[in-house]
Amino acid sequence: MRNDVVLSSRVRLARNYEDIPFDVSDRPEFAAVCVSRTVNALKAAGVDKGFELFRLKEMSDASCKAMAESRLISRDLLNHAQSAAALIRAHDAVTVMMGEDDHLRIQAIRPEMDLLSAASACFRVDDALSRQVNFAFDEQLGYLTACPTNTGTGMRASLLMHLPMLTKAKKMGDVGQLVAKVGLNIRGVYGEGNEALGNIYQISNQVTLGRTEQELISTVTALGNQLCDMENALREKAKNEGRIPLEDMVFRAWGALTNARLMPLNEFYQHWSNLRLGTAMGLLKLPLPIVDAMLDHVQEAHLCVWAEEALTGAVLEEARATRIREMLGMTK
């Protein structure tokens, strides 16, 4: 089990219909074909069960953004809100986005380290669709995509990892080199530019052409395991050599999150990271899935949906603090 370090696994496939231009955002007739053809193909293949169709233009701004915050749809899809839609099977987090940079982005998210299961879920949808429709495919170049960085498998496999001790030990430079050495990519998930708020990083494959999906997944998984081992070794060391400073850090985070009445997002990430570290190391008796779910639920759009009103400034920070206390069982 790698859930002490890996938050979730995601696989995404880019697919395009061979008879339609890639960019359908200002071509409503093509955008409509993308949606209806996909919906019909899933139905004809008998795999439509559990999928619900969301047209972004028919949804509130907050609902769309909340879906992006949960990563059920991409932030890029929000940029095409007028024409884009998504088929979402909520129970196992499988999404078919329509009208993003590519016609289809088939995506599956799994908790913890489980890229293979996420990939299988995507492949089942891909296989079902490909027997009904013609995807743009070239024997030499594989699946043809709007951007040449996705050509070939069209697959991006990524792991969301919590690496607080590696970050604290200033080892992320070394990690970056290690990641690049095996041809992968690493970036901070939350924050601007080179920030990695909450010490959350995403590793993913950089190349998509010339390797099998299996090879790409194995490479990402192997590196994920290696980073888990590096992070856990530092955690073990901290436990043995600096238990009191470690406990102090964790329980201060617990104190802040269970008592604060206003919680800015940037401050949240800092406490959350220490809270999750303490939970993963067994210092706090909290269910990890709840701790991980907090990441979505404290985001702006999630809070607006939860409060059923538009929130900004101090009111938003107050709602966040309340939501956190509620999730940590402190409001009963």
Added chain:
Amino acid sequence: MAENENGFGLCEECGVNEACYTISVMMGGQITQRHLCADCMAKMNMNLAAGNVKHLLSAIMSAITGGVEEAAAAIAEEGGEAASIVCERCGTSLSKFTKSGKLGCPSCYQAFREQLTPMLQQIHGRVQHAGRKPLDDEGAQRRRAVYDRLSRQLEQAVAMEDFETAAVLRDQLKQLSNAEGGENHA
């Protein structure tokens, strides 16, 4: 080059600030290390995070042609032969593609094949697809389902350190791959 406390010297992107980050760029299967300052690193991360590959592509084009501007000038001198290549199906021109980083339609791959192939080689290191293919018959789908199931069992067996079962599963997977006549699975 004068080295700072990180041993990097000046940022290789802007040449003004001191570099404090090392990034490794995969180009044509070769890893090239670059040293960047915080500002340029932030810009690069933003571009990657936003999926904005325009800069990446122009860097690649410049690596291929020795400078986009020089290439454009050279093309202009030749009577704009390359720049005027247009995908007949969607009307996207080669110059529009190099500016936006996005192709117009699947046929663009054919129209710009000569220019795209070295670019794909730079990005991916290889230009022969090895992955999955669209399914055309039920038999292939069934075989793939079996393959997926066996792969999962294999992962579980390895995780449980049941290497005996893992060896058997590996053999079965191999047989299945061979029976497919070299078709790739994942």
